[in-house]
Amino acid sequence: MKLNRTSFSAAAVLLASVALPGISQATVTVLGWPGGSEETALRATVEAYNAQSGIADADKVELLFFNRDGFFDKLQADMAAGSDAFDVNLVATYSIGRYAPYMEPVDLGADAGKVFGESVLKTMQFDGKQYGVPTDLSLHFMYYRKDLVDALMQDDAAKKKYAEIAKEHLGKDLQPKDPDSWTWDDWAATTLYFSKQVNPESPVRYGTVLQMKNLLFNMMVFQSLPRSYGADWTDKDGNVTVDSDAYKTGLELYKKLYDAGASPKDSLSYEYAETNAAFGSGQAATALQWNAAAADLTNAEKTPAVAAVTGIVAPPSGPKGRADHIHGLGLGLNKNAKNKEGAVKFLKWLATEDAALLYARSGGSPALAPHVAAKVSKERPDLVKLGEFASQYGYVMNGATSANALSVYELQAKEFTGYWAGQQSLEDALAHTKTGMQDLLKK
Amino acid sequence: MAIVNRAEGRAYLTPLVGFLLFFLGFPAAVNLVYSISTVSFETLRSPSLSGLGNYAAVLADREFWGAVSFSMRFGVLTALAECLIGLFLAVFLTPLLAKRSYLMAPLMLPLMVAPAMIGLMYRLVLHEFAGPVPYYLFEWFGDSPAFLDVDNAFRTLLVVEILQWTPFAFLLFYMAYAAIPLEVREAASLDGASALKALWWIELPLMLPTLVIAFFIRFIDGFRVFDNVYALTGSGAGGSTTSLSIYIYQAFFKGGAIGKAVAASVVLFLASLAVLYGLNWITGRGRR
Numbered sequence: 001m002k003l004n005r006t007s008f009s010a011a012a013v014l015l016a017s018v019a020l021p022g023i024s025q026a027t028v029t030v031l032g033w034p035g036g037s038e039e040t041a042l043r044a045t046v047e048a049y050n051a052q053s054g055i056a057d058a059d060k061v062e063l064l065f066f067n068r069d070g071f072f073d074k075l076q077a078d079m080a081a082g083s084d085a086f087d088v089n090l091v092a093t094y095s096i097g098r099y100a101p102y103m104e105p106v107d108l109g110a111d112a113g114k115v116f117g118e119s120v121l122k123t124m125q126f127d128g129k130q131y132g133v134p135t136d137l138s139l140h141f142m143y144y145r146k147d148l149v150d151a152l153m154q155d156d157a158a159k160k161k162y163a164e165i166a167k168e169h170l171g172k173d174l175q176p177k178d179p180d181s182w183t184w185d186d187w188a189a190t191t192l193y194f195s196k197q198v199n200p201e202s203p204v205r206y207g208t209v210l211q212m213k214n215l216l217f218n219m220m221v222f223q224s225l226p227r228s229y230g231a232d233w234t235d236k237d238g239n240v241t242v243d244s245d246a247y248k249t250g251l252e253l254y255k256k257l258y259d260a261g262a263s264p265k266d267s268l269s270y271e272y273a274e275t276n277a278a279f280g281s282g283q284a285a286t287a288l289q290w291n292a293a294a295a296d297l298t299n300a301e302k303t304p305a306v307a308a309v310t311g312i313v314a315p316p317s318g319p320k321g322r323a324d325h326i327h328g329l330g331l332g333l334n335k336n337a338k339n340k341e342g343a344v345k346f347l348k349w350l351a352t353e354d355a356a357l358l359y360a361r362s363g364g365s366p367a368l369a370p371h372v373a374a375k376v377s378k379e380r381p382d383l384v385k386l387g388e389f390a391s392q393y394g395y396v397m398n399g400a401t402s403a404n405a406l407s408v409y410e411l412q413a414k415e416f417t418g419y420w421a422g423q424q425s426l427e428d429a430l431a432h433t434k435t436g437m438q439d440l441l442k443k
Numbered sequence: 444m445a446i447v448n449r450a451e452g453r454a455y456l457t458p459l460v461g462f463l464l465f466f467l468g469f470p471a472a473v474n475l476v477y478s479i480s481t482v483s484f485e486t487l488r489s490p491s492l493s494g495l496g497n498y499a500a501v502l503a504d505r506e507f508w509g510a511v512s513f514s515m516r517f518g519v520l521t522a523l524a525e526c527l528i529g530l531f532l533a534v535f536l537t538p539l540l541a542k543r544s545y546l547m548a549p550l551m552l553p554l555m556v557a558p559a560m561i562g563l564m565y566r567l568v569l570h571e572f573a574g575p576v577p578y579y580l581f582e583w584f585g586d587s588p589a590f591l592d593v594d595n596a597f598r599t600l601l602v603v604e605i606l607q608w609t610p611f612a613f614l615l616f617y618m619a620y621a622a623i624p625l626e627v628r629e630a631a632s633l634d635g636a637s638a639l640k641a642l643w644w645i646e647l648p649l650m651l652p653t654l655v656i657a658f659f660i661r662f663i664d665g666f667r668v669f670d671n672v673y674a675l676t677g678s679g680a681g682g683s684t685t686s687l688s689i690y691i692y693q694a695f696f697k698g699g700a701i702g703k704a705v706a707a708s709v710v711l712f713l714a715s716l717a718v719l720y721g722l723n724w725i726t727g728r729g730r731r
Contacts, residue, residue: 073696080484098699101485214677216697264571265589268680269596274570281572410697418681421593 027058028342031075031086033329034065038136041364048358049349059342072406075099079334087337088347093327093396094220096126097403104333105129106344112351117387119394120367123328126401132332133350135359137367139326139389140221140315142187143279143297144179144286147309148194148203152176161201162193169198169260179286182316184225187286188253188262194285197261208286209278210254210263213271214417216409220325221288222416226250227325227395228318233408233437234398240437242412243430246318251429255420268421282306288315292365294382314389326394328367367391404440411436478706483699490702497706506682507707510690517597517686518666521604525661526654528605529612533620534642540617551614553607562674565603593680600672600684604665612657619653620646659722663715687711 032042043063050060064086066074072095078085079102091099108130113121116134124132152158153176166174166189174189182190191207192198198207211218223231231246257263264270264278272290279287280297282305289297300307314322331350337343349355356366360376360383368376373387399405412433419429447455478497480490501507532550540546556564569590571577580587590599623646631641647654669688678685678693685693691711695704 070696076484076696080487098484212680214680214682266569266571266591268589268593269566269591269676274566277570277573283572404699407698410693414678414682417679418683421680421683423593423681423683 028061028088028339028346029064029086030061030088030331030346031064031066031090032331033090033136034067034071037363037365038329039065041359041362042135044362045350045355045359045364049346049355058339059345061342061346072098079103082336084334084336084338087334087339087343088331089334090329091124091132091332092329093123093401094216094405094409096124096131096401097405099332100126100131100403102335103131104335104337104340105131106133106333106347108133108348108351111353115351115353115356115369115372116367117369117391119391120326120328123326123396123401124330124332132330133347134328134330134366135350136329136365137291137326137386137390138328138365139291139324139386139394140224140288141291141294141312141385141389142179142182142286142288142315143293144190144311144313145204145306145309146311148285149176149179149190149311151203152190152193153178158193161199162189165189165192165198169256179311180313182313184228184253184316184318187316188257191257191262191286192260195260195262204285205283206264206278207262207284208257208288209270209275209284210258210267211270211272211275211289212254212258212263212267212417212420213269214413215271216406216413218271219409219412219416220327221290222250222254223397224288224315224323224325225253225318227323227397228315228320230318230320232398233400234441236398238398238441240434240441242437243434247430248426251416251419251426258420268417279310280306291382291386312385314393322393323395324389324393326367326390326396327400367394399441402441407440408437411440474705474709477702478709480702482701484701487701493702497702498710500703501706501710504703506685507690509682510685510687513597513683513685514666514668514687517601517604517668518662518664520601521608521665522658522661524601524605525609525612526616526658528609529614529657530616530654532609532613533616534646537617537620541621551610554610556607558607558668558670559674561603561607562671565599565671566675569599591676593683596676596679596684600675603671603675604668607671608661608664612661615653615657616650619650623649655722655725659718663718667711 030042030046032039046061046063049055071090072092075089076098079089079099082102089099089103091103108121112133120134120137121130123137124130124134152162159176162176163174166172166185169192170185170189172185172189174186176190176193177186179187187208194202194204194207196202196205211221226244226246226249229246229249231244231250232241235241258267264284266274270278272293275287275289276293276296278284279289280303294312296302297310298307298312303310315324316322331347333340333343333347350359353372356368356372357376360366360368360380365383365386367390368383368387370384370387370391373384377384399408402408415424415429415433415436418424419426424432476492477490479492479494480497481493482490536546553561568574568576571587576590577587589595627645627649628641631645636644666686667688668686669692672684672686673689673692676684678689687707691704691707694700694707698704
């Protein structure tokens, strides 16, 4: 019996030391975004923070990760239960309002604005208060095939065909243009021209790859189109304006392109990964896709078919100019943190230029002010474009950081995909969305 | 004379009842309270009672009935197909498996894969630019159907589910078929029964309890489907592939409508209970 007890105790100690190597000494626990470049960058940054001579043992940072799948659902359950297992937690622009009741605002100091720019800091704000340090920014690039567009621009017969297709399908007189000066109509005409179903002579099967799966993130990709026509979720008085002409134009254009065969038939089940695979196969001329795909789509080892001929520009323009959805991942303060002082100290440090540059050099994707981004332009040229697009075209819809922002995206995804799939009319889809949004945004 | 008296029976049952009360009874009680409350993630510990409004909201929700319809069709069709194919395979392959039992292992392989992984696998297999199926269809016929568009998604999901779970039905039927005493078959043969007649009048009736059980297990599994559907199509364009489990998950986590989601789960629980009682009644009648 004594032996059993001894063995049991030894096993327990062994297990505890293996399973909880850091937590036993952890003083500021940070719950980060698991997997991918964000985790790698955060690990390197935290290591540098802990190595600083001025950081007391009591303020050293330990990292905590759990699975990406259902991350925000699990986080919500944890925070609602009043968990103090972490002092600092991940937060995203579209979920700040949902987690704000369980978090505390942080004052990052005046210099944070100089490092990130005010529009980027805004991605971590709710009710005018700063809830986190923006660590990684996501927006969209228009990826296109330089070789195909160049060939089109130099071929008179192709230009004639392009003009005929634009007239027939869009009812407009258009000529091929440089992608950086595309309007959405120019882009649409290009995608139709490069679709076999419309133009059997097309060198590729599809003109674009639309992400049309019933998935909230696909609404973020889509909404820059109506936004450039002036769309917003609400007007300044808080009235829902999703039934605007701008939204109608965007939704109709997507459906027109899908029905015409400009995007793969299975586009209604496509999201990030499928779009990368389609564009990477060399069978699509354009793709509006997340900036995170740039590294793969321009890497000759990962995407040999198109890496050398992939061009990147900001999304096309509409009557109200160009618009690019931005949202950020960041780190903020848990209301139930055990070591608030240490956590705030870490967050303030994370918002300094040195920390942001270190995070960028370690593989993260922070949106940095132009003069800061210039300091890492050699190692991370993509961050220059990221910062440039974010500051010039970045926007956050009214209400998109509210407590029910995610639910609004979910609702839009369901109703809009229902319209694209032909299950309901545009008017019904917008009416259902408006009613649902009124309910969600008033809560 | 009873093997154990009433007092001893109670004593033996106490741990089980305690276990059930603690691990099932407590969450069930909380669920019942939530289902008649206004509750959000902020007020999980202090829900305010609001009557049967959540049940009314669920029963008036067209999406709920859409999800019920999807789950019902999915459950019935997959259970039927799996049982029919499983039965055919059991009868057809029994002589072969009697001699080469090692063939059973590859037949059981699909059961070893988690449904979510199956969903992800088919996302790849059916992808127009990365999947082998569309690749060969384009090679041979110059075109490939949209497996996951709104018209075909339901059929594709059915096939994926059936391919994974038919081995389960087959396994049960094979064991039941192989367990039929040889003397019974010999007697039927001596009486001049053809193989088909022996199957219809002797073997199938003997396998009936297994057939019923397998059908209901597969129906329940199909009815509450979540993983592979969620991985493959999510809730589908316009919510066209929303199963009841996906409906509850989305209402709870995505919509934050906790009371409504829990009310839907209570409705599902009651429906399941009715099905189980039905099953019990059918099998009990069979024994009599």
